[in-house]
Amino acid sequence: MKRNIVIATVAAAALIGGGTVAAYAVGGDESAPTRQQSNVRVADDRDDSAEDGAEDKADDTADDRDDDVTEIRSEAATDKVTAAKVTAADAIAAALKHTPGTAVAADLDDDGSNVWEVNVVKGDGTDYDVRVSADNGKVLGAQRDADDDNDGREDLAALKGASVDAREAARAAAAKGAVTDVDLDDDGPAAWSVETAKGEWKVDLKTGKATQDQDDRDGQDDRDGADD
Structure with missing residues (x-):
């Protein structure tokens, strides 16, 4: 009975909390529990998001630089005239x-x-x-x-x-x-x-x-x- 209560409690915590959970299996002889860890975080999504943000920032910087060059060229031509x-x-x-x-x-x-x-x-x-x-x-x-x-x-x-x-x-x-x-x-x-x-x-x-x-x-x- 005690073992069933522990397992039910751990399962409920896993459903509610999400993320990283730790489950304990208790043997019949009440020996030391064995820990099993499951990581459900998706690191790839986080990396892709960071990479996309860096690319967007680089594109914006290049566009700003092109606009600055065009503006300088226009101002130089105006000064000449x-x-x-x-x-x-x-x-x-x-x-x-x-x-x-x-x-x-x-x-x-x-x-x-x-x-x-x-x-x-x-x-x-x-x-x-x-x-x-x-x-x-x-x-x-x-x-x-x-x-x-x-x-x-x-x-x-x-x-x-x-x-x-x-x-x-x-x-x-x-x-x-x-x-x-x-x-x-x-x-x-x-x-x-x-x-x-x-x-x-x-x-x-x-x-x-x-x-x-x-x-x-x-x-x-x-x-x-x-x-x-």
């Missing part, structure tokens, strides 16, 4: 007046010099870097690029039949934001690639239509999604 009094289109016009040819790129230096660097290719494919003051539009000098590696000829070939030049591309993209960089993108269908303080744009060589660069648009969508 604010310091420039001469637009990209005007800098290109000044460079071509000094060094006749075909403008294939224009970039506003970010080294504090406040100068536009306009890349001009002559009919024979020779490549020149023309520096134009972003303060007053004065040409500061022109230098032939000895390391063009036929880039000039390739640029002229890509622009064959084009109706929109670099100056017109800069003007088209200026409606989207102040222009800081104009470049000929011949990776795939040739187009003008124009960077503004508000994003990057592709300008069609024939129509002059400006559309937001796909990579820039995807990045903007990702940022907007993160903000939701």
